[in-house]
Amino acid sequence: MSKTLNRPIRILVAKVGLDGHDRGAKVIATSLRDAGMEVIYTGLRQTPEMVVNTALQEDVDAIGVSILSGAHMTVFPKIVEFMKQKKLTNVLLTGGGIIPESDMEKLKEIGVGELFAPGTTMVTIVDYIRGWANENRNF
Numbered sequence: 001m002s003k004t005l006n007r008p009i010r011i012l013v014a015k016v017g018l019d020g021h022d023r024g025a026k027v028i029a030t031s032l033r034d035a036g037m038e039v040i041y042t043g044l045r046q047t048p049e050m051v052v053n054t055a056l057q058e059d060v061d062a063i064g065v066s067i068l069s070g071a072h073m074t075v076f077p078k079i080v081e082f083m084k085q086k087k088l089t090n091v092l093l094t095g096g097g098i099i100p101e102s103d104m105e106k107l108k109e110i111g112v113g114e115l116f117a118p119g120t121t122m123v124t125i126v127d128y129i130r131g132w133a134n135e136n137r138n139f
Contacts (some may be wrong), residue, residue, distance in 0.1 A: 010135045011062040013044040014051045016075045024097070024118075025066035031122040032129070033062075046080035057085050061137045062129055065095035072099045092132050096120065100132050 007057045013029040014116075015022050022044055035038045040058050042051060055063050067075055081091060096116035114128050 005061075005133055005138060009037045009056075009062065009129060009137075010040070010058060010060045011064055011129065012040045012051065012055045012058060012060045012065065013043065013064045014046050014054075015044045015050060015066055016046050017067035017069055017071050018045065019067055019071070020044055021068045024067070024068070028066065028096075028125070030063065032126065035130075037126075037129070045088075048075060049082050049118075052078055052082035052086055052088065055083075055088060055091060060091060061133045064093035064129075065097075065106075067091070067095060067097040067099070070098065072097070072107065073103055076112050077110060079131045080111050090136060092129065092136070093131075094129065095137060096125075104115050125138060 009096065011032055013025055015025050029039045029041045043055060051063060065075065065079065083089070083091065083093065092113050093111065094113040094115065099115050099117070102123065107115060113132065118126055
């Protein structure tokens with residue numbers, strides 16, 4: 001018997017740093033909402049600490065970071081660090097944007113979940129988040 005949550009998945013969609021291109025994040029947020037998830041969108045120019053604090057306050061199952069600025073090797077490790085400090089070890093950190101595959105592998109090694117490149121289907125993203133939440137947040 002597979003595990004499933006008895007409530008909607010709560011996900012925080014964040015834009016970190018000076019990256020001002022948020023159309024993709026808004027499309028993702030809308031698609032996740034349409035898939036039945038509760039979405040909290042932070043808006044632009046968040047710091048890693050702000051993202052983690054919001055995730056904690058909103059009791060989210062997952063954090064999705066959209067990044068197009070090339071700062072992914074700085075932003076994701078800082079978010080992971082703050083998540084550990086705040087004991088958010090049972091929250092998925094995922095995201096997407098312009099991230100080279102070699103960097104994706106390095107980020108996964110430090111605890112980041114799947115990262116999605118442009119062109120990834122929404123079904124793939126929704127299925128991944130749903131699957132992770134059902135396996136790890138069934139309480």
